[in-house]
Amino acid sequence: MIGVIMDFNQVRYFLALADTLNFTRAAEQCYVSQPALTQAIKRLEVELGGELFLRDGRYTEITELGKSLRGYFEQIDRTRHLVRTTAKAVTSGEIAELNIGVMCTIGPWLITAMLDTFQIQHPMVSIVLHDVTPESIPSLLLSGALDGAFCAHHNSPHSQLRYVELFEEAMVVAFPLGHAFAKMDAVPLRAIAKQRYVDRLHCEFRQEMIEFYDRHDLQQDVAFRSQREDWIQSMVRDGMGVSVIPRFSLLHTEIDHRPIIDPPLSRRVEFAVVNQTEIPPALDELIEHATKYDWSVSKLS
Template identity: 70%
Template sequence: MDFNQIRYFLALADTLNFTRAAEQCFVSQPALTQAIKRLEDELGGELIRRVARENELTDLGKSLRTHFEQIDRTRHLVRSTAKAVNAGEIAELNIGLMCTIGPGVLAPMLEAFHVANPLVSIVLHDVAPDAISDLLLSGVLDGAFCARHGAPHPQLSYVELFEEPLVIAFPENHAFSQMEAVSLRDIAKQQYVERLHCEFREEVLEYYKELDLELEVAFRSQREDWIQGMVRNGVGVCCIPRYSLLRPELDHRPIVDPALSRKVAFATAEQSEQPPALKLLAKMARAHDWPVYASEQQNGPTV
């Protein structure tokens, strides 16, 4: 038994006419008749019989018709599924999300991707910045949203998404709320909550060393949500990427003298052929309407 025999039988069951069934299946009438005969021989009984000048399904044909319809639906489902998989419409992508990138700025793009590709499942993994390249090159991750800081990795490809300023976040009714912008010198006078995953950590510490200043660090943490919680509770102030502020947002101001910003990108391992679903995600990430950093706010060199 093969799919063609089932398809021919269902056409014959609908038309009760060998000629019209053959035309519907785009085969000759003898070919269709022979295929039905082989099917009957395999099943051990007639599926259709001639009564007077008309054809009708036998009891066996009537009994098997529903099962054959189910098989034919499965055939269509298998073919459409295979086509969708090959086109990248059905897949699971493991995507890294650097722990310092806020969900708010990425969520609209990911939602738009889901609407356009509902059969692609995305698993988001919270990853530290220094682990991203190894996870991509080993194949554990298919792609990663990450902050570009320093030289690009030679074995990775990047889709540049947006530039993101760092701001100083502070608790309610803080003195910084009366200022339009805050310098790193101003920050050095405050109790500080330090983000251990901050890309600018070493540069800022070196900057303060050159100025013979020192941060008064009250707490350090790798957890971005804890950092913001401590700032909200009045423990201290913190330099933080603008779009990672959780809602309700902390009060914040631009950092100047020097201004700090980072470039956020979608990274993948360089390879000859990427999964179709990954190509679709990269394409949508490239085309998305990302926020634009007003670089005119910068009053000094970028660290």
Template identity: 35%
Template sequence: MQLQLYQVRYFLALARTLNFTRAAEQCNVTQPALTKAIQKLEQELGGALIHRERHLTQLTDLGKMILPTLEKIFAAAEAVRLQARGYQKKTIAPLKIGLVPSVSAALITELLLELARIIPDLRVDLREADANGLVAMLLDGEINAALVGDAVELPERIDRWPLFEERCVLVLSRKHPMAGRTVISLQDLHEVVFLERLGCDVAGRFKQACFADHPGPKVVHRSDQEGHLQ
């Protein structure tokens, strides 16, 4: 089936007016051209869409059934056309930003609000993936920018700028035996039970730094949701 958009437009005009002459006027075509397009559409769909009578034109059951779907198809096509026109005129400014799970979108909220004031038609799309996934998205052009930690190797053709630094801290329950200490050694960490945030790009470096000569931290719970760990 080769459904043409102009056929859909002609049919929708005819469904609104139930008059071939007025439908042709709305579509700015001759009546024979509109009639021929409707006939071709009927051939494509395998059945009559219009009851043709001298003074009364009505949709057939098939015409009534497909009308809502064709309306959606035409509306979607119009939306695509308007989006493309807006993009060409630069009235729409898409910005796709990737975030690793360990970086909160709250860090860039103020910046995005400021950009939105400068660029009223800014359209922001936030994507979440691990650091390697975001690098692949950058190289494929799926995103425009990404916030990642320095634990991942970036190809030379990707520009990078340091935005901020964070220090690592050990978070313990107030009832934990080590909670009152001012100093905790790396050896002490070998006995601590950890909760692990999946997809955290800092976790690998933490394990290398603190457990280089040890099988690894004791992890009892893993989750990719911050709330589950809290």
């Protein structure tokens, strides 16, 4: 079969005839006349050097050669569809690489689950994830280094950024299994001050907690400080102290937690982009997907 030349239409006609074993129905399925389909099949047989179908009046049967080549033709047809889809995606700007920041204090499993469903629905979009700190997000977005960022804050937004709210997340006190806090339904912030504490340096509420303790003449017993969320939780798990952590950022099953009261603490998790009139189609699709995604508390619990 060296030197065989065939076109996509011949492959399409062959597969239609192999499915229907009827020239009339195959021609209707391919939106061509029956003589045109018959001639195309004959040319294909000449090019391949053997019959693909046996014809006996109205009866049509696929030959052994046809059966052996059917899988290859199906692969060619899939390639045809992929070529057309890819060409359409390229010309319409659907193929893209998005650089997305994820704030270091946001639970990774929460974001990756949403991104997985997005990528399945948009296979032409490649996503590069970047671990970023809260203070670096505005400059990374405004410089173009990032296309968007998952972030969380509870204070004033940046004037040049647009924020799409995703869900509200409570802050909790995390502690090792068997800790005295496990007997409480909720833990007052004052009670946390009396415990050995592991200080999260990237905590959005860190300054507010310091000011709260100062107002109430409380001295926080800080045993360890770290910027690394995984280190913080490992230290809590190992009994080295308690820590205030976002509810959905907890990674270890060996860590227990309770809500915080007096005062309660919570943050908005959002997707931030540069506030501009036009944004790339792929980024627009991601924003729409994130907005419609089910972030319900029952699903996150």
